[in-house]
Amino acid sequence: MVKHNESNKAMSTETIAASLEQQNISLQPVVQNDSLPGEKYWNRVMVVLLVLFALTLLSTFIFSYYSFEEIGTGIGYAYDAVDTNFLIMILAGFMAQLVDGALGMGYGLTSASILLSTGASVPAISGSIHTAEVFASGASGYSHYKFGNVNKKLFKALVIPGVIGAVAGAVLLSVYGDIYANWLRPLLACYTIFLGVKIIIIALRKQQQKKNFKHHAALAGAGGFLDSVGGGGWGPIVTTTLISTGRSPKYVIGSVSLTEFFVTLASALSFFMMMGVSHWKVIIALIFGSVLAAPIAARLSGKLPRKTAMILLGVLVIIWSGKILIGLL
Numbered sequence: 001m002v003k004h005n006e007s008n009k010a011m012s013t014e015t016i017a018a019s020l021e022q023q024n025i026s027l028q029p030v031v032q033n034d035s036l037p038g039e040k041y042w043n044r045v046m047v048v049l050l051v052l053f054a055l056t057l058l059s060t061f062i063f064s065y066y067s068f069e070e071i072g073t074g075i076g077y078a079y080d081a082v083d084t085n086f087l088i089m090i091l092a093g094f095m096a097q098l099v100d101g102a103l104g105m106g107y108g109l110t111s112a113s114i115l116l117s118t119g120a121s122v123p124a125i126s127g128s129i130h131t132a133e134v135f136a137s138g139a140s141g142y143s144h145y146k147f148g149n150v151n152k153k154l155f156k157a158l159v160i161p162g163v164i165g166a167v168a169g170a171v172l173l174s175v176y177g178d179i180y181a182n183w184l185r186p187l188l189a190c191y192t193i194f195l196g197v198k199i200i201i202i203a204l205r206k207q208q209q210k211k212n213f214k215h216h217a218a219l220a221g222a223g224g225f226l227d228s229v230g231g232g233g234w235g236p237i238v239t240t241t242l243i244s245t246g247r248s249p250k251y252v253i254g255s256v257s258l259t260e261f262f263v264t265l266a267s268a269l270s271f272f273m274m275m276g277v278s279h280w281k282v283i284i285a286l287i288f289g290s291v292l293a294a295p296i297a298a299r300l301s302g303k304l305p306r307k308t309a310m311i312l313l314g315v316l317v318i319i320w321s322g323k324i325l326i327g328l329l
Contacts, residue, residue, distance in 0.1 A: 042145065049265060050138050056269075057131065060277055085118040089282055092118075093132065093289025097297045099313055100136065105239055106199075106313055107133055108232020111286060113192045113320045115231070122184050123177035124279035126170070126231040127271030132286035133264050141258035149254025157216040158238070158259045165221035166267040169228025174274035188230055189325040195236045196317035202240040203310035213245040220259070228267045234260050 092114035100107040108129050115125045144150055177184060219241055227234040235256065242252045277283070 043142065046138055046142055046261065050135065053134055053265060053268070056272070057277070060272065085120075086281060086285055088118050089115060089120075089285030090289040090292075093286035094293040095289075096286070097136075097290040097293035099309075100297065105235025106232075107136065108227065108230075108234065109192060109195050109236060109317060110232070110313070112188065112231035113317050113324075115282065116185065116189060116192075116321070116324045120279070120282055121178055122188055122231075123173050123271070123275060124282055125188075126173055126228060127268070127275055128279050128282035128286055129231045130170075130228070130264050130268040130271065131283050132290060134261070134268050136290065137257070137261040137264045141261040144254035144257045147254075149250055150258050151251040151255045154216070154242075154251065154255040155258055158220040158255065159262050161217040162220035162224040162234075162238075162259055162263040163266040165224030165226075166228045166263045167224075167270045169225040170267045170270035171274060173229050174271060186325055189321045191226070191230045191233070192321040193318050193325070195233055196314040196321065198240065198314075199236055199310050199317070200314035202244065203307045203314065205244065213242070213247075224263045224267070227263065228270070234263060 092111040095114060096107045096111035099110045111129050111132075112125055115129070120128075219238055223234050223238040226237060238259075239252060239256045242256065243249050
């Protein structure tokens with residue numbers, strides 16, 4: 001009798017399952033998306049910061065240089081400003097976006113290497129790069145956070161020292177950049193060559209066993225400072241160093257990318273406060289070039305072997321920066 005009842009229950013269950021299947025109703029348990037604690041709060045913070053930054057950039061540019069009567073004159077002036085250097089600046093944004101799409105880093109390094117050949121001042125180069133990079137880093141950081149690629153402990157260890165270093169570098173470069181421009185440009189070329197060599201070494205190095213790394217604050221502070229002074233280097237310095245200690249690349253890239261948004265924003269705002277938007281032409285060219293390359297960069301993402309792409313980036317940066325350095329010396 002018991003066996004008969006169990007048999008009836010089994011048949012009844014199978015009948016219900018078949019009926020639900022015909023109605024396209026799944027019996028599998030619903031898996032809820034385990035979002036990170038406080039995700040909604042940080043999402044709002046990033047959106048608000050991006051909107052405020054965009055409004056600050058737009059209002060400062062408009063009200064500092066043009067009245068409503070001068071808009072027509074301003075458009076004509078912008079048209080006249082399109083020269084060979086402006087096209088090179090657009091190329092810098094285009095190439096930087098392609099590299100960033102293929103590797104997830106290298107925007108600042110690539111654009112800084114190319115912009116050096118335009119004769120723009122080092123403070124203008126760094127300020128423009130960080131302004132153009134704010135929106136890209138914000139989108140990248142948000143994506144990593146949403147997909148759970150962020151180690152909260154690592155993020156907290158990096159963000160405050162990184163912001164402090166970025167602000168210090170931006171202020172120092174704004175005050176002394178033009179005064180010591182004659183030796184600062186060759187120094188920046190040497191710095192980009194160093195980063196190019198570092199990227200190649202990291203690409204050729206085998207995966208190491210995990211080490212107990214404790215100097216996160218010093219690493220982030222130095223990375224933020226050099227990123228502001230050199231126009232790039234946060235990813236090549238911080239990301240590659242942490243990955244070389246044996247940490248999971250997924251969480252390192254996610255945490256460093258989210259931190260980069262706050263570091264880049266702090267640097268860009270510092271340059272605005274110290275310099276205004278006198279380098280607006282470089283900013284527009286970088287953004288325009290980045291927008292043109294964005295669809296291609298999206299297709300490149302994950303397509304090229306990471307090792308090959310890193311070696312190519314390192315070689316190109318060394319050649320370009322070496323050429324500039326020879327020309328300066």
